[in-house]
Amino acid sequence: MNLRYLVAWLLLITLAPLVLLQAYRLRRTAIRLPPAQGPRHGSVPAAGAELRVLLMGESTVAGVGARNHQEALSGQLAAAIHGLSARSVVWEAAGLNGMVARETADRLVPWVEHRQVDVLILALGVNDVLALRSPQQWIADLRQLVNRLQRELQPRVV
Secondary structure, three states: OOHHHHHHHHHHHHHHHHHHHHHHHHHHHHOOOOOOEEOEEEEOOOOOOEEEEEEEOOOHHOOOOOOOOOHHHHHHHHHHHHHHHOEEEEEEEEEEOOOHHHHHHHHHHHHHHOOOOOOEEEEOOHHHOOOOHHHHHHHHHHHHHHHHHHHHHHOOOO
């Protein structure tokens, strides 16, 4: 057995209790920021053709840490799309802190007000990792989610 490999395993075994204790403490004391307040939809008007964008997912879509959705990912992304395309952008955000892929359709589709969508953006994965979902499980969950959202919302682009 390689000496480096053996030393690495010994360090891992020796430090594991300390790392687990730190992880437990961090999870208990970490600051939990609230989601963005106010309307979960908006628009960036322009003379060009309208582009309807729906964002679905976890805390980034929920706007955690931002005062409102205009300042959060959804509003900023809409402004960037408008800046690049000169098109009018109508956006909506359906996000929930802690969301995992397998629960997204059931929990977030009912929130969607505008059922006609040109572009659907999914922001998922972090909570699936924290829930210890395997990559294979996550990919299967994501495939099911995309198939369902394509049937129900019929976006042009996912």
